[in-house]
Amino acid sequence: MTRTEEVASRTAEFEELRPLLFSIAYRVLGSVTEAEDAVQETWLRYRTSATSPTSPKAFLSAVVTRIAIDVLRSARVRREEYVGPWVPEPLLTDPYQDPERxxxxxDSVSMAALLLLERLSPLERAVFVLREVFGFGFPEVAAAVGRSPAACRQLAVRARRHMDAGRPRFDADRREREELAERFFDAFREGDVDGLRELLAADVHMVGDAGGKAPQVASSFDGADDVARVLMAVFPMFARIGGVVEPHEVNGQPGAIFRRGDGRVLNTMALDIVDGRIQTIRTVINPDKLGHVGPVADGWEVLDEANGGRLPGA
Known part of the structure; x- marks a missing residue:
């Protein structure tokens, strides 16, 4: 086989596995941008590798996992200095599908699960993702993370115990969740505070990730009355800029993309729905986390246009 033929063959193998590689990297990192970079670095290493692996899937999965672990270790240092709450970058569509899993x-791509994964060590997180989410055998997991199969079994047990203890209990019926989310966003569009409040759990939690790079009322609120009040305080400003609520699945849960009238992205919102009520609302406002969603609006410019530069209640 000529070098040109070999590169063409590897390109085809890599493109077939790209969705899997991205999905592994995203779950390890919680960042679309960093996951895409990890996948690209994996391709560069595969393209220039002097050896031809017996299993491209095992080889490439191991490479992207090692790269993601290294990136996560450095990212954790940066996250310690992050301004306000940190929320994973929103994922609108998971490119990898496997009917058997x-x-x-x-479950593993939800915001709640990704935040639980943040509490694991990088090795525990990688082992959990490969073993529990994607079903890799322990020999493959061991090769990917550079530990023995026995050590990986112990890492998997610790990670599974932690994840099971904190795992959220979402409503199982997808259609019911979508209908409740639709009612929620309709109530927001109409400025219907009572209709909004009745859809919220009494102890609902709302958190916003602006990273200090966009305006927000506050980083978090708790309780149905306060959350409804804050949402209704934002509504008049949103209406004045001709804002559009575009329902969209976010990290596998009901959610929406909020846009300016010109289509530029303001933020995303993901809803956790439990027992027929909205339990958690997570909003990503940080423009650095929204570039993959579409052209991003300047939040400060929008605030000036909508409210003379003042946040609600200021």
Missing amino acids: SAELA
């Missing part, structure tokens, strides 16, 4: 894949 659809439940594991959907």
Whole structure:
């Protein structure tokens, strides 16, 4: 096989596995941008590798995992200095699908699950993702993280115990969740505070990730009355700029993309729905985390246009 033929063959193998590689990297990192960079670095290493692996899937999965672990270790230092709450970058569509593991894949990509994964060590997180989410055997996991199969079993047990203890209990019926989310966003568009409040759990939690780079009322609120009040305080400003609420699945859960009238992205919102009520609302406002969603609006410019530079209640 000529070098040109070999590169063409590797390119085809890599492109077939790209969705899997991205999905592994995203779950390890919680960042679309960093996951895409890890996948690209994996391709560069595969393209220039002097050896031809017996299993491209095992080889490439190991490479992207090692790269993601290294990136996560450095990212954790940066996150310690992050301004305000940190929320994973929103994922609108998971490119990897496996009917035999659809439940594991959907559960593991939720904002709640990714935030639980943040509490694990980088090695525990990588082992959990490879073993529990994607079903890799322990020999493959061991090769990917550079530990023995026995050590990986122990890492998996610790990670699973932690994840099971904190795992959220979402409503199972997808259609019911979508209908409740639709009612929620309709109530917001109409400025219906009572309709909004009745959809919220009494102890609902709302958190916003602006990273100090966009305006926000506050980083978090708790309780149905306060959350409804804050949302209704934002509504008049949103209406004045011709804002559009575009319902969209976010990290496998009901959510929406909020846009200016010109289509530029303001923020995303993901809803956790439990027992027929909205339990958690997570909003990503940080423009650095929204570039993959579409052209991003300047939040400060929008605030000036909507409210003379003043946040609600200021």
